[in-house]
Amino acid sequence: MNQAPLLRVEHLTMRFGGLVAIDDVSFDAGDREITAIIGPNGAGKTTVFNCLTGFYKPTIGRLALHKAGGREFLLERMEGYRIGQTARVARTFQNIRLFPRMSVLENLLVAQHNRLMRASGYTLFGLFGLPVYRQAEAHAVDVARYWLDRIGLTPRADEDAGNMPYGDQRRLEIARAMCTEPILLCLDEPAAGLNARESAELNEMLRFIRDEHKIGVLLIEHDMSVVMKISDHVVVLDYGRKISDGTPEFVRKDPAVIRAYLGEDEDEALPPEVAADLGSRG
Amino acid sequence: MEYFLQQLINGVTLGAIFGLIAIGYTMVYGILGMVNFAHGDVFMIGGFVAVITFLILGVLGLTWVPFALLCMLLIAMVFTGVHGWAVERIGYRALRNSNRLAPLISAIGMSIFLQNYVQLLQGARNKAIPPMISGGVELMTSPTGFTVKFGYMQMVIIAVTTVLMVGFSLLIARTSMGRQQRACEQDMRMARLLGVDVDRTISLTFIMGAALAAVAGMIWLLYYGIIDFYVGFLAGIKAFTAAVLGGIGSLPGAMLGGLLIGLIEVFWSAYFSVEYKDVAAFAILVLVLIFRPTGLLGQPDIEKV
Incomplete structure (x- = not known):
């Protein structure tokens, strides 16, 4: 073995x-x-x-x-x-547990916060809009876009996740889990x-x-x-x-x-x- | 008309202070579902740190007003933030998974503790500072000789509060840290599964709420020129009323509620009686709880099925 x-x-x-x-x-x-x-x-x-x-x-x-x-x-x-x-290890639930009052895009960004927090120097650089942070943020949005295209939710990215149809919420939940890499x-x-x-x-x-x-x-x-x-x-x-x-x-x-x-x-x-x-x- | 305008200016100024404190109540409630009764006393500590900083700066001879104000502001925010962090770490974290009553009692205990801690260390007497910003602009004078005055102090208060509130709203809405806080607020266990360090996020929430309360404490000190160890009780309860009025858990609600409570109190004092101004503020709390329990901007809690 x-x-x-x-x-x-x-x-x-x-x-x-x-x-x-x-x-x-x-x-x-x-x-x-x-x-x-x-x-x-x-x-x-x-x-x-x-x-x-x-x-x-x-x-x-x-x-x-x-x-x-x-x-x-x-x-x-x-x-x-x-x-x-x-x-x-990422997981989804039997009953959907998205963050319903955050947008579809934000749901995917939350999942990438670890990389973002590091890049933002725990928010300090982010406040001043330093390039490191902006790059990291842009990359996170790219990753989110990739999954949004994959699950066909790009046109509705800015709507609240709680307003998506059931099937889309399921796939969004999987996409969110995948965003944690x-x-x-x-x-x-x-x-x-x-x-x-x-x-x-x-x-x-x-x-x-x-x-x-x-x-x-x-x-x-x-x-x-x-x-x-x-x-x-x-x-x-x-x-x-x-x-x-x-x-x-x-x-x-x-x-x-x-x-x-x-x-x-x-x-x-x-x-x-x-x-x-x-x-x-x- | 002139009298009304003057009261409006005063009301907005007072409302700014309540709004800053109310943000701390509303954020903690949003994320933990508990009322942090020690928050009013954290506000009081902010005022005391500002007094102490002021005295130290005086001893050092650094009395250029803008510099002194900035120093007081930053030091008050940092030290009060530490207090806010400690309150959560010592008083609430261990009780987070127990029933809802336990952290509430612990919060009341924390409040009593903080009051006595300041009383012991600083004495029970009022602390006063000389006015640091005086003067103002006379906007208009009525035929009866009443002059509407917009003090420079009031301008500074309103400007600082507006900047802080806008900045803070952006922090919550745009940054990764703000997203984490909102995620924890909506589903803490799920946030943890996504790798969010929930404990750290909650600590940050307390630190940020305390820092804003420190600004309010310092403004209170500058505006009234006086502070004592008991000032946090009433101001805290009024700010809590403001948070409930605006819809507890809602950030814009806290700001709006603070403004309204400030206006109500000032106008009541101006047109009815000063003695009953607290009654007016709390009567509003009762009415809101009866007729609109979710507050002006709050959302009803939807049970998960």
């Missing part, structure tokens, strides 16, 4: 009092790969994200992020904002509430992020058409335990997964219409 994976989760356990939300889960998420975490409701998917992004301190476990160049970050030991700032992007149900066309656009965007920006994407998703189409690697959770881990094809045929989703007998085959449905979506 000379090549460490981008993210290695080992023996992650999260207990809330007597409730075990995640029980000894280990998996890897690779660089330039889309890793999907799937599972029935309450399986602990979002809890995994919350542990990764510092919302919860795991009861047990090691969450190691390996940066190119060999630096390793142990996310479970880092303070909240450093996970975004230094380790460069993450090496791991965690998306919590990005396709929830999207129609078929928007969902297809989302797939396109995620592939683009993986292939052009060369980062790892970790995805929680219920929409199987998204999962099966775009993920390189699927991890299945049920009741806080990992029950399957592999390629989409492998996971789809794994009896343990079928059992968890459909709750049927071990030796009974998948009902033909369900199999057909899964197959056609894949």
